Amino acid sequence: MYDHDLLIVGAGLAGLRCAVEAQRMGLKVAVITKVHPVRSHSNAAQGGINAPLTDRGDDWKGHALDTIKGSDYLADQDAVEIMSQEAGEAVLELERMGVIFSRGEDGKLGTRRFGGQKVARTFFVGAITGSALLHVLYEQSLKLGLQVYEEWFVTSLINEEGVIKGVVALDLKTGELEAITAKAVVIAAGGAGRVFEPSTNALICTGDGLSLAWNNGAGLMDMEMIQYHPTTLARTGILMSEAARGEGAYLFNSEGDRFMEKYAPDYMELASRDVVSRAEQTEINEGRGIDGNVLLDLRHLGKDFIESRLGYLQEVSVEFLGIDMAEKPVPIRPGMHYIMGGIKTDVNGETGVPGLYAAGECANVSVHGANRLGANSLLDTVVFGRRSATKASEYVKTVKDSRISTSEHVEKDLNRIKKILNNKGRFRTSEIRNTMATAMTEGIGVFRDQKSMEYAKKIVEESKIKFRDSLVVENKGKVYNTDLLFALELGYMIDCAESIVHGALTRKESRGAHFRTDIKDRNDKEWLKHTLIYRDRSGELKIETPDVTITQWKPVERVY
Amino acid sequence: MEVKLKVKRFDPEKSKDNIWYQDYNIDIHPSSTILDALINVREEVDGTLGLRCACRASICGSCGMKVNGQAKLVCKTRVEEIAPKGEILLIEPMGNHTIIRDLIVDISTFFAKIEQITPYLQPDSEPETGEFIVSNESMDKLLTEMNCIMCGLCVSDCTVLEVDKTFIGPAALAKASRFVYDPRDDQTNQRLNYLNDEQGGIWDCTRCMQCVEVCPKGVSPMDRIMDLRESAIEIGAKKTHGYHHTNSFEKSVTANGRLDETRLAIESAGIFNISRLIDLIPVGLKALIRGKLPPLFPHKAEDNKKIQELAKKIKEDK
Numbered sequence: 029m030y031d032h033d034l035l036i037v038g039a040g041l042a043g044l045r046c047a048v049e050a051q052r053m054g055l056k057v058a059v060i061t062k063v064h065p066v067r068s069h070s071n072a073a074q075g076g077i078n079a080p081l082t083d084r085g086d087d088w089k090g091h092a093l094d095t096i097k098g099s100d101y102l103a104d105q106d107a108v109e110i111m112s113q114e115a116g117e118a119v120l121e122l123e124r125m126g127v128i129f130s131r132g133e134d135g136k137l138g139t140r141r142f143g144g145q146k147v148a149r150t151f152f153v154g155a156i157t158g159s160a161l162l163h164v165l166y167e168q169s170l171k172l173g174l175q176v177y178e179e180w181f182v183t184s185l186i187n188e189e190g191v192i193k194g195v196v197a198l199d200l201k202t203g204e205l206e207a208i209t210a211k212a213v214v215i216a217a218g219g220a221g222r223v224f225e226p227s228t229n230a231l232i233c234t235g236d237g238l239s240l241a242w243n244n245g246a247g248l249m250d251m252e253m254i255q256y257h258p259t260t261l262a263r264t265g266i267l268m269s270e271a272a273r274g275e276g277a278y279l280f281n282s283e284g285d286r287f288m289e290k291y292a293p294d295y296m297e298l299a300s301r302d303v304v305s306r307a308e309q310t311e312i313n314e315g316r317g318i319d320g321n322v323l324l325d326l327r328h329l330g331k332d333f334i335e336s337r338l339g340y341l342q343e344v345s346v347e348f349l350g351i352d353m354a355e356k357p358v359p360i361r362p363g364m365h366y367i368m369g370g371i372k373t374d375v376n377g378e379t380g381v382p383g384l385y386a387a388g389e390c391a392n393v394s395v396h397g398a399n400r401l402g403a404n405s406l407l408d409t410v411v412f413g414r415r416s417a418t419k420a421s422e423y424v425k426t427v428k429d430s431r432i433s434t435s436e437h438v439e440k441d442l443n444r445i446k447k448i449l450n451n452k453g454r455f456r457t458s459e460i461r462n463t464m465a466t467a468m469t470e471g472i473g474v475f476r477d478q479k480s481m482e483y484a485k486k487i488v489e490e491s492k493i494k495f496r497d498s499l500v501v502e503n504k505g506k507v508y509n510t511d512l513l514f515a516l517e518l519g520y521m522i523d524c525a526e527s528i529v530h531g532a533l534t535r536k537e538s539r540g541a542h543f544r545t546d547i548k549d550r551n552d553k554e555w556l557k558h559t560l561i562y563r564d565r566s567g568e569l570k571i572e573t574p575d576v577t578i579t580q581w582k583p584v585e586r587v588y
Numbered sequence: 589m590e591v592k593l594k595v596k597r598f599d600p601e602k603s604k605d606n607i608w609y610q611d612y613n614i615d616i617h618p619s620s621t622i623l624d625a626l627i628n629v630r631e632e633v634d635g636t637l638g639l640r641c642a643c644r645a646s647i648c649g650s651c652g653m654k655v656n657g658q659a660k661l662v663c664k665t666r667v668e669e670i671a672p673k674g675e676i677l678l679i680e681p682m683g684n685h686t687i688i689r690d691l692i693v694d695i696s697t698f699f700a701k702i703e704q705i706t707p708y709l710q711p712d713s714e715p716e717t718g719e720f721i722v723s724n725e726s727m728d729k730l731l732t733e734m735n736c737i738m739c740g741l742c743v744s745d746c747t748v749l750e751v752d753k754t755f756i757g758p759a760a761l762a763k764a765s766r767f768v769y770d771p772r773d774d775q776t777n778q779r780l781n782y783l784n785d786e787q788g789g790i791w792d793c794t795r796c797m798q799c800v801e802v803c804p805k806g807v808s809p810m811d812r813i814m815d816l817r818e819s820a821i822e823i824g825a826k827k828t829h830g831y832h833h834t835n836s837f838e839k840s841v842t843a844n845g846r847l848d849e850t851r852l853a854i855e856s857a858g859i860f861n862i863s864r865l866i867d868l869i870p871v872g873l874k875a876l877i878r879g880k881l882p883p884l885f886p887h888k889a890e891d892n893k894k895i896q897e898l899a900k901k902i903k904e905d906k
Contacts, residue, residue: 067649067650069648120717124715124719126772128770131727134721136718230642231641231643232642267645343646456631458632503636505601507689508692
């Protein structure tokens with residue numbers, strides 16, 4: 029049996045930042061992750077990380093206000109204040125750990141502009157910022173000798189009378205199921221992009237952490253807030269960083285108009301992501317698109333600039349579409365990218381369930397509200413990853429002994445897996461997933477209405493039944509059985525989808541990414557509220573609508 | 589278009605016939621990647637096929653495998669590039685790695701080599717507030733190495749690792765250069781001295797170019813290794829056969845315009861290194877019997893002057 033003070037599920041930026049902090053505090057820490065740490069999806073963040081640095085004339089309040097406006101006033105302002113105030117030190121600390129941030133003439137960190145912000149405060153490493161940060165945090169984890177359960181998949185949390193005491197997990201390489209006990213567990217397992225098809229997200233973003241927390245008494249908040257990124261590559265759906273527009277790229281429709289003039293005359297291409305995605309989709313829907321895309325034009329930036337500052341984008345464009353961005357505009361379209369919603373936590377990662385913490389994309393503090401600003405997700409991971417370690421360590425000190433009898437918990441999951449393997453159904457995991465995920469994009473898209481959301485709900489309910497009664501897993505083996513792994517992930521995805529459709533159907537207004545064509549206006553009088561969903565052991569949902577925390581920025585009309 | 593895949597399978601749970609090649613013919617969009625094709629197989633034809641993949645955008649480094657004998661990231665390799673006329677695509681796991689199942693290999697040896705080079709920044713002291721002040725150019729130069737996604741392709745096709753497991757290898761050495769050339773790091777000489785070590789260090793590379801060829805991120809590990817060799821020499825770390833070899837090579841070519849192989853062999857070993865010189869005797873005798881012993885006193889090349897000018901120019905350009 030394995031035993032720790034603190035066990036962190038997920039080895040992306042939030043998980044590793046949390047682990048590094050806890051390790052420095054002298055806790056017995058371990059990270060459990062279904063992929064090697066450097067394969068985590070934090071890799072995919074391209075453009076940068078926001079921080080208002082006061083010695084450069086910036087002000088945390090400016091960043092906070094941009095974030096709050098970007099969130100369409102759904103973010104909790106106390107949480108945003110903390111993130112903005114701690115951002116500078118968080119970024120500088122990453123630099124001191126070894127990140128090779130781009131610099132200015134003076135040798136200090138340099139910035140680029142990003143969407144929804146008037147000031148350039150995004151620090152970056154080419155167009156590989158996420159990867160550069162992840163690799164450096166991984167380096168730090170090696171320096172500190174962090175223990176990692178690598179390629180282990182968590183099948184359930186160990187919950188004794190409402191207190192979390194560890195996890196049960198499958199060692200993918202051996203196929204053995206083991207219990208790992210801990211005085212506290214931090215969920216930092218990333219998002220749930222695979223609930224949608226297409227999505228920019230990696231195939232591993234299956235909402236595991238969200239489902240684990242939800243099934244153990246934590247609430248999922250604002251799950252209807254799904255970010256569609258304005259620039260994903262035609263056909264492939266690969267992410268093209270906002271850095272392109274930050275560095276000056278234009279968007280054109282089929283008639284050669286820079287259409288953002290109509291939608292956001294002040295910010296143009298650098299309006300908030302929800303605004304730009306809606307603008308693009310409107311152009312496409314009204315017949316001014318090109319095969320369901322619009323054009324991202326970088327030609328005026330010049331080849332040298334593109335290759336030095338946006339090298340990865342050029343690589344992707346050439347490799348996947350055969351287009352040299354210095355010569356031709358690239359066709360792009362909005363694509364599902366990020367979930368603003370997640371496990372409800374306070375500013376210290378506490379979920380309200382004793383022993384259970386959460387940070388990163390799977391958590392909802394809430395700092396992103398109804399729409400996240402570009403380059404705020406990396407910031408969220410490091411600020412709240414660190415804070416959850418601090419808070420969890422206080423809790424760990426109050427727990428006397430974490431060693432408990434675990435055989436019953438392992439047995440339960442073993443039986444569940446046996447049942448899945450022995451099921452003689454007719455639907456492959458992929459078939460159920462693809463049907464559900466396509467319906468989710470249709471129903472909970474850039475634009476949505478009562479009918480579309482109810483359609484998505486119906487398909488999710490059908491998927492749930494198919495998954496329970498008629499799933500087939502062909503591979504019955506133990507060693508690295510990905511067929512079984514995908515089936516278990518599908519269970520998590522269905523939980524996420526369920527929470528998303530219920531969140532969406534609950535919110536009777538349009539706000540940020542939740543844009544209803546049947547109720548187009550934001551309704552601050554009735555809906556300056558979160559949607560918060562709990563599910564009890566019997567599967568019964570309980571939906572609450574707590575007020576948004578407003579500190580110093582009164583909601584006003586949101587114009588870009 | 590129709591895609592024909594021949595995939596090497598391995599099932600460790602079978603006691604016999606556990607390695608076999610399996611054919612899959614599927615129909616997909618012509619500009620699909622090989623990864624799209626393999627996912628199609630996994631989702632619609634054969635759920636037992638094992639492979640790793642995650643991002644589908646050549647940034648996570650999960651999907652390295654051999655395609656027609658050469659290591660590739662299959663997410664960024666389009667079917668039509670490799671098999672424009674629908675030729676059979678041979679898919680096998682990466683080389684120089686132990687296979688776990690099908691196309692899934694054990695990556696722990698790869699990462700053990702990364703750990704071997706002390707893969708984190710080691711400054712003597714950190715600024716009390718703010719960041720390290722260094723030039724943008726110095727950081728920009730490191731972008732090439734930071735592009736490494738640790739996919740393992742270079743290790744898969746490294747011809748040295750095939751025969752010498754102690755070689756630190758292209759990925760880890762490229763990673764090492766990322767710290768050696770980082771102005772914030774204060775262990776430069778210690779790092780170079782370690783990498784200069786006879787066993788498994790920078791002089792083990794045979795410059796076969798495979799790592800440069802297969803790297804999907806333009807890291808060019810071999811060039812990074814050559815940079816490290818030069819830097820090691822610059823700090824005076826010269827006690828290696830590799831250095832003596834390079835030195836003798838240069839001296840002989842600039843003096844005579846030709847390579848003096850006898851002198852090269854003796855000087856590479858070190859003229860006072862008796863045991864190593866004794867080791868050379870049977871090699872020399874064998875060459876003598878087969879008539880392949882190089883002349884003891886080499887002739888000068890005809891256009892020796894030109895070669896000397898070239899050598900001079902190369903030195904000046906550096």
